[in-house]
Amino acid sequence: MLYALRKAVYGLLLILGVTFISFVLMVWFGPDQTYTLVGKNASAEQIAEVRHQLGYDQPFMQRYLDYVTDLFTLRLGSSNASGEQVSRILARTVPVSLALMLPGFVLGNLLGIALGLAAARRRGQWADRLISALSVTGMSISFLVIVIALQVLLSTPYGLNLFPVRGWQVTDLPSYLSYVAVPTLSLVLVTLGYNTRFYRAIFVEEAARDHIRTARAFGASPTVVMWKHVLKNSLVPIITRVMFSIPLVVISGSLLIESYFGIPGVGKVAFDAITSGDQPVLKAVVGLTAAAFVLIQIATDLLYRLVDPRVA
Amino acid sequence: MNAERRIWGQLRDDPAGLAGLVVVGLFLLVAMAVWLGLIGQDWSAADGARWETPGPDHWFGTNILGQDIFERAIYSVRTAFEIGLVVAVSSTLLGALLGALAGWYSHSWVDGAILWLKGVLDSIPFYLFVAAVAFALQGKGWAMHVAMIATFWTTTGRLVRAEVMKLKTREFVLAARTIGLPDALILGRHVLPNTIHILLVQASIAFVAAIKTEVILSFLGLGVQDGVSWGLMLAESTQEVLAGHFSNFLAASLMLFALLMGFNLLADALQDAFDPKQASQ
Amino acid sequence: MKSPVLAVRDLSVFLQDGGQPRAVVDTISFELHEGEILALVGESGCGKTKTAEALMGLVPTAAGSIELCGTNLAALPEARLRRVRGRDISMVFQEPLTALDPVFRTGNQIADVFRRHRGLGRAEARRAALEMLQRVGFADAGHVLRSYPHELSGGMRQRVVIAMAMACRPRVLVADEPTTALDVTTQAQVLARLTEMAGEAGTAILLITHDLGIVAHYCDRAAVMRMGRIVEQAGVDQLFAQPQHPYTAALLGAARGNLLS
Numbered sequence: 001m002l003y004a005l006r007k008a009v010y011g012l013l014l015i016l017g018v019t020f021i022s023f024v025l026m027v028w029f030g031p032d033q034t035y036t037l038v039g040k041n042a043s044a045e046q047i048a049e050v051r052h053q054l055g056y057d058q059p060f061m062q063r064y065l066d067y068v069t070d071l072f073t074l075r076l077g078s079s080n081a082s083g084e085q086v087s088r089i090l091a092r093t094v095p096v097s098l099a100l101m102l103p104g105f106v107l108g109n110l111l112g113i114a115l116g117l118a119a120a121r122r123r124g125q126w127a128d129r130l131i132s133a134l135s136v137t138g139m140s141i142s143f144l145v146i147v148i149a150l151q152v153l154l155s156t157p158y159g160l161n162l163f164p165v166r167g168w169q170v171t172d173l174p175s176y177l178s179y180v181a182v183p184t185l186s187l188v189l190v191t192l193g194y195n196t197r198f199y200r201a202i203f204v205e206e207a208a209r210d211h212i213r214t215a216r217a218f219g220a221s222p223t224v225v226m227w228k229h230v231l232k233n234s235l236v237p238i239i240t241r242v243m244f245s246i247p248l249v250v251i252s253g254s255l256l257i258e259s260y261f262g263i264p265g266v267g268k269v270a271f272d273a274i275t276s277g278d279q280p281v282l283k284a285v286v287g288l289t290a291a292a293f294v295l296i297q298i299a300t301d302l303l304y305r306l307v308d309p310r311v312a
Numbered sequence: 313m314n315a316e317r318r319i320w321g322q323l324r325d326d327p328a329g330l331a332g333l334v335v336v337g338l339f340l341l342v343a344m345a346v347w348l349g350l351i352g353q354d355w356s357a358a359d360g361a362r363w364e365t366p367g368p369d370h371w372f373g374t375n376i377l378g379q380d381i382f383e384r385a386i387y388s389v390r391t392a393f394e395i396g397l398v399v400a401v402s403s404t405l406l407g408a409l410l411g412a413l414a415g416w417y418s419h420s421w422v423d424g425a426i427l428w429l430k431g432v433l434d435s436i437p438f439y440l441f442v443a444a445v446a447f448a449l450q451g452k453g454w455a456m457h458v459a460m461i462a463t464f465w466t467t468t469g470r471l472v473r474a475e476v477m478k479l480k481t482r483e484f485v486l487a488a489r490t491i492g493l494p495d496a497l498i499l500g501r502h503v504l505p506n507t508i509h510i511l512l513v514q515a516s517i518a519f520v521a522a523i524k525t526e527v528i529l530s531f532l533g534l535g536v537q538d539g540v541s542w543g544l545m546l547a548e549s550t551q552e553v554l555a556g557h558f559s560n561f562l563a564a565s566l567m568l569f570a571l572l573m574g575f576n577l578l579a580d581a582l583q584d585a586f587d588p589k590q591a592s593q
Numbered sequence: 594m595k596s597p598v599l600a601v602r603d604l605s606v607f608l609q610d611g612g613q614p615r616a617v618v619d620t621i622s623f624e625l626h627e628g629e630i631l632a633l634v635g636e637s638g639c640g641k642t643k644t645a646e647a648l649m650g651l652v653p654t655a656a657g658s659i660e661l662c663g664t665n666l667a668a669l670p671e672a673r674l675r676r677v678r679g680r681d682i683s684m685v686f687q688e689p690l691t692a693l694d695p696v697f698r699t700g701n702q703i704a705d706v707f708r709r710h711r712g713l714g715r716a717e718a719r720r721a722a723l724e725m726l727q728r729v730g731f732a733d734a735g736h737v738l739r740s741y742p743h744e745l746s747g748g749m750r751q752r753v754v755i756a757m758a759m760a761c762r763p764r765v766l767v768a769d770e771p772t773t774a775l776d777v778t779t780q781a782q783v784l785a786r787l788t789e790m791a792g793e794a795g796t797a798i799l800l801i802t803h804d805l806g807i808v809a810h811y812c813d814r815a816a817v818m819r820m821g822r823i824v825e826q827a828g829v830d831q832l833f834a835q836p837q838h839p840y841t842a843a844l845l846g847a848a849r850g851n852l853l854s
């Protein structure tokens with residue numbers, strides 16, 4: 001009970017912190033929308049009217065409180081740019097981003113775990129060194145370089161020319177696969193080096209534990225040792241990493257990929273909102289991301305209990 | 313110092329780490345030569361035709377404006393070091409400071425506040441944060457530096473906090489407290505110097521992260537504002553490669569890769585040298 | 594005399610210790626006969642645990658021959674060795690608190706041994722595990738079966754490990770200080786149960802300890818180890834009456850001193 005209360009307070013403080021910082025940065029310092037809205041040769045009254053509608057004439061704290069209240073009551077408003085309801089925009093773009101990022105995210109982690117296990121099992125041998133060397137190589141290549149190279153190699157006449165160069169005309173499964181292929185591969189290549197290295201370090205540590213010697217002393221094969229004992233004991237850090245990277249991958253990762261390939265997902269919408277000062281959209285994205293973090297934290301705690309009997 | 317010699321000895325026996333050091337050293341020399349005005353000064357002169365192929369006049373060819381790609385790639389070494397050094401040093405120092413405070417006053421309100429700030433910064437999507445900072449600072453060139461420093465310190469802070477909490481219970485620190493030395497002196501003189509192994513490794517990791525982030529930000533139009541960088545060259549190349557002009561892309565990506573690889577190898581070697589137990593695993 | 598169940602010849606273990614490899618176990622030889630309990634005594638750090646691990650084939654950097662019932666384990670390929678481990682030769686560990694996998698129920702960990710080496714199905718293996726837990730002296734074996742290791746005390750966990758070790762009635766049991774981490778009353782209980790079960794199964798025990806009281810009470814012969822070497826081997830009575838090596842004498846002297854104080 002006390003535990004739940006502490007979590008709730010912490011979550012609330014986190015959301016307040018994130019919204020406050022984003023409010024200061026994106027709303028207080030953000031671009032002024034007045035003149036894009038009022039049109040040419042507006043009278044002073046018209047300008048004042050628009051500023052009032054946008055809330056610009058309110059004092060700082062009042063505007064922040066309004067923002068937080070709107071957020072907690074889920075009154076997200078409408079985009080300044082298009083007039084579309086923010087909830088509509090999110091309902092349209094979030095699924096696109098998820099469909100775009102999920103395959104690469106899952107594959108990148110699964111492959112990282114498999115390679116990490118393979119390396120930890122052959123610790124110090126050439127296979128381990130090869131995997132580690134490839135990880136460092138992967139970590140040294142820029143996201144943008146990977147995206148450009150894969151696009152040229154897979155989607156242009158200079159390479160294999162297999163997939164669409166950009167865009168997102170998804171109507172059915174084959175079209176989905178053809179549009180998602182290059183972004184997925186990019187995401188896997190970008191994250192694989194980091195993932196492999198992270199997971200290898202965890203597995204090496206777990207493989208050095210006493211109970212691993214016990215398993216081996218009772219005839220467990222290296223495969224059983226790694227995939228059963230080491231993997232299950234490593235689930236807590238694995239879950240932590242996977243869970244906490246979800247919001248970042250979905251927003252930050254999709255922002256890059258969507259900007260590059262011109263895909264109408266939430267990352268692109270959020271980025272456009274920043275550059276154009278579309279505050280209702282921004283407020284919603286940032287606030288909901290913070291809320292997602294809190295929910296994820298709770299879900300992560302629950303998952304810990306599921307995988308580790310020692311977590312009370 | 314003894315530890316220094318041991319670490320140097322370890323580094324010497326690590327061919328990959330040594331290679332990394334050499335690569336980073338070479339790039340540093342290039343950066344200094346650019347600073348001194350010896351090379352790379354003609355990066356903005358449009359003295360060629362558009363998209364010339366590599367030749368004796370323009371070793372790596374030219375870009376759409378007829379600018380020499382070799383000059384631009386060389387000048388970008390300086391840009392990379394400026395960004396990398398500023399961000400790595402500042403974010404590491406900030407992380408050391410906040411981490412040390414949090415660790416020293418662990419479980420007090422100071423610690424709580426710093427942890428809260430770290431949690432908040434870690435939960436704002438990074439590129440949105442940078443974009444917002446960039447706009448808040450009205451397109452100033454150092455907006456991206458500020459954004460990176462403000463977010464990169466959290467990892468260093470967490471590690472230093474844990475280390476300081478460990479050091480706090482060690483005899484030499486207890487002794488210093490018993491004889492009544494002020495907290496600030498103990499922290500600065502006895503505690504922080506013992507976190508140097510974390511700081512060096514984190515700084516080299518932050519350097520890599522800063523350069524990689526610059527590339528993305530420059531592509532998004534939020535990075536380098538005046539001057540040239542590998543990120544800007546890559547951003548330029550996104551259109552060129554579709555038309556079959558690869559010079560910009562190859563020059564920027566290969567140099568970027570070499571420097572990042574050098575730093576990553578160096579960071580690994582440092583980590584191993586500071587923590588031999590971990591290295592032998 | 595019958596041929597020994599375990600004959601160890603010139604066993605060495607090398608460890609990398611800051612540069613050059615060092616022999617932490619140095620060309621030791623001994624034999625273990627059916628039903629016998631041989632003590633391996635020596636001070637902390639002399640290489641007892643490394644010897645035990647080498648006997649199980651758990652250290653890659655070991656040399657020498659380890660003949661178990663005529664088969665040289667040191668020459669077996671890893672895959673064959675796995676079928677011997679835990680079935681013909683098994684081990685009880687020094688630290689009961691960390692010896693069991695924390696995320697699996699104890700019952701499953703014992704059952705795994707039956708499934709792996711006896712080819713039993715899930716339900717049969719579970720029943721066999723329950724029976725083993727009863728045999729190591731748990732009144733509420735059903736409860737222990739469903740427990741996770743952290744829910745059990747050190748002595749209970751050590752008995753669970755003994756249940757695993759004796760599951761396949763091995764020819765040889767290597768018991769590495771099985772009671773050092775336990776309190777005195779639990780020590781006697783655990784050792785009594787261990788030797789009793791080994792006696793029933795005809796299992797020979799290499800009992801590693803630094804407690805000479807345990808040697809005197811439970812063992813037939815003893816080998817004294819110092820800095821990786823076996824300096825003296827003799828029947829327990831003879832060893833206590835007439836130690837040949839000065840180190841043994843010193844060890845005995847220290848033990849008597851402890852008893853007096």
Ligand SMILES: Nc1ncnc2c1ncn2[C@@H]1O[C@H](COP(=O)(O)OP(=O)(O)OP(=O)(O)O)[C@@H](O)[C@H]1O
Pocket residue numbers: 608609610617635636637638639640641642643644687803
């Ligand atoms: N991983 C390791 N790396 C280097 N040296 C080691 C390692 N493990 C053990 N040693 C060394 O090997 C020697 C033998 O260790 P071992 O664990 O066999 O001693 P022990 O006789 O079992 O001691 P104890 O009674 O404390 O259990 C010791 O000197 C120890 O320092």
Ligand SMILES: [Mg+2]
Pocket residue numbers: 641642643687769770
């Ligand atoms: Mg031992």
